[in-house]
Amino acid sequence: MNQSTNQLIYTLQLADNALILGHRISEWCGHGPVLEQDIALTNTALDHLGQARSFYQHAAEQFNLMPAEVKKQQFASPALQQKIDKGENLDEDDLAYLRDGWDFRNVLLVEQPNKDWAYTVVRSFFADVFNFYFYKELQKSKDAVLAAIAEKSLKEVTYHLRWSSEWMIRLGDGTEESHERMQTALNERWAYSGELFEMSAADKAMAEAGIGVDIAAIKPLWDAHVDGILQEATLEKPANKWMQSGGKDGRHSEHLGYILAELQFMQRAYPNMEW
Amino acid sequence: MNQFINKNLYGDYGDKEQAGGAEGSNHNTAAEWPLWEVFIRSKAGLDHKHVGSLHAADAEMAIENARDVYTRRLEGISIWVVESKYIHASDPATADSMYEPANDKVYRHPTFYNLPDELTHM
Numbered sequence: 371m372n373q374s375t376n377q378l379i380y381t382l383q384l385a386d387n388a389l390i391l392g393h394r395i396s397e398w399c400g401h402g403p404v405l406e407q408d409i410a411l412t413n414t415a416l417d418h419l420g421q422a423r424s425f426y427q428h429a430a431e432q433f434n435l436m437p438a439e440v441k442k443q444q445f446a447s448p449a450l451q452q453k454i455d456k457g458e459n460l461d462e463d464d465l466a467y468l469r470d471g472w473d474f475r476n477v478l479l480v481e482q483p484n485k486d487w488a489y490t491v492v493r494s495f496f497a498d499v500f501n502f503y504f505y506k507e508l509q510k511s512k513d514a515v516l517a518a519i520a521e522k523s524l525k526e527v528t529y530h531l532r533w534s535s536e537w538m539i540r541l542g543d544g545t546e547e548s549h550e551r552m553q554t555a556l557n558e559r560w561a562y563s564g565e566l567f568e569m570s571a572a573d574k575a576m577a578e579a580g581i582g583v584d585i586a587a588i589k590p591l592w593d594a595h596v597d598g599i600l601q602e603a604t605l606e607k608p609a610n611k612w613m614q615s616g617g618k619d620g621r622h623s624e625h626l627g628y629i630l631a632e633l634q635f636m637q638r639a640y641p642n643m644e645w
Numbered sequence: 646m647n648q649f650i651n652k653n654l655y656g657d658y659g660d661k662e663q664a665g666g667a668e669g670s671n672h673n674t675a676a677e678w679p680l681w682e683v684f685i686r687s688k689a690g691l692d693h694k695h696v697g698s699l700h701a702a703d704a705e706m707a708i709e710n711a712r713d714v715y716t717r718r719l720e721g722i723s724i725w726v727v728e729s730k731y732i733h734a735s736d737p738a739t740a741d742s743m744y745e746p747a748n749d750k751v752y753r754h755p756t757f758y759n760l761p762d763e764l765t766h767m
Contacts, residue, residue, distance in 0.1 A: 404678070406699050406710035413713050533709065540702070 371571060373579065378432050378444060379475060379572040380582050381516070382465070383618060385425030386476035389466060391497055392418025393629055397484055410533065414494075417526040424519045426462035431515075434459045445473050449638075467637035471626050475570075478617040479562035481626045488541060488548075488555035495534040495599070496559065500566045501527045503591045507583040516581065535599050542603025549604065556600075557608045564613025567592070573618075680729040681707040683714075685721035693725050701726075 371379075396415035402408025433444065441454050449468040453460060480497060484490045505527055508520035541548040567589045569577070576582025600607050616622065636643060678700040684693035696715050701707035707726040715721070735743060747753070 404700060406701065406714055409717075410710065410713035413717060529712075536705070536709065540706075 371575070372440075373575065374432065374436060375440070375444065376572045376575040377513070377581060378429055378436075379570070380576045381425055381429040381432060383475040383570070383572065384516075385422050385429055385465070386474045387480055387497075388418045388422035388425060390474070390476045390626070390629060391480035391494075392416070392422060393633055394480060394482075394484060395490070395494070398490070403487060411490075414530055414533065417523075417530065421519065421523045421526070422466070423462055424522075426465045428515045428519070429465055430460050430462055445469060447473050463637065467634045471622055471630055472620040474617075474620060474622065474626060474630075476617050476622075476626075477562070477565045478614050478623055479559070479565065481617070481623060481629060482559065482562060483625055485555070486551070487537075488551040489559065491534055491537040491541065492552070492555045492559045493562075494530065495538050496563050496566065496596075498527060498531040498534045499592050499595050499599075500588065502531045503588045503595075504583055504585065507588065510580075511582070512580040538599050538605070539603045542600070542605040552603070553605055556605055560608035560610060561612060561614045565615045565617060568615055568618060570618040678702045678706075681711075681726045682729050682732060683707075683711040684725040684727075685711070685715055686723040686725075687721055689722065693723065696720070698729060704728075 392415045395411050395418065398408065398411040399415065400408065402411055433441065436444070438454075438457070442451070445451065445454075447468060447470040449470075450460065450464065450473075453464065453468075479493060482489070482493055484493075502524070505520040505524040509517050509524065511517040511520065538552070542552045543549070544552075567585050569584075569586055573582055573585060577584040597607065679702075680698055681701050681704075682698050683696050685696045686693045699707065699710050699714055701710045704726060707728075708724050711724045711726055716724070
């Protein structure tokens, strides 16, 4: 794969993580346990969607600069192929609404269902700790756009991390029932934490080029941070080493299909609609 | 019957406790988080203004909730929270005796002084 393809995929990995996690969190809108937390989660969802938009815009710019024959090879999704055949440019909405599941590059963690508050908090916590250290590093990217998005996002992520850490501790070190439910959620979500640090071909190429982040190097920071919070939350770190993977290669759990069905329905049923 | 209706007026604080609201009322039970009053400073140099209230389990959560509920549109740079039960309010029923007497004391306004011309911004 050439450098421009790697950079496009790299940008899409970041965009898809933000979009899918943002979508999942937005599902709490109107269903939060209390009004204040309903608003808090909706704010967070909007932060993620904002990050996703920036990344998608950047990805679309990169894509539109590619030669026609290279464009053809980027996506398997028929709806995008049609646009490419007609010689049309792609924009952020096309990438979000017209790409099929196998072209999505998000990690499996972010597409896992909300289930209950404990599962939602654990999923956000894993992602927030990762994003915090990741965006810190991405600020140094040689791609000025990625660096700028990272700088803006880091402020948002710092607050997300504060929120999810707070809930890990509050419920982990809470009542007997809250502790047990947090531990269960932690155990079940643990196998999805490993993929965050898996280096895809795009990750490796971009890290080497100084555009991306060496995420394997973030792992010790993530571990130390998670250990600290778990200790405060009186939660036990799961012992299992086996980790789920596949999302970065477009091999997703069944959940992504349902998310995309809901997310993409309007654009698919009423092409080019605006509201 | 310990039912009562929230009047949602300042001055109501304490009514719930007096009415024994925790038991028997179908809302605001002991299981619910306490109420906090939120004060926001909109920019440096201005004072904190009361903006509303919210529920939270403790002060830290109250500040975070206030951030999420009341500063979404750049309303503030600083937040104070205080648990509502610690605010003591005057009784609206005593308003006549509390505030009416000041009505005819216009001399308390500093409008009867002759100011020198050099003095500006008064």
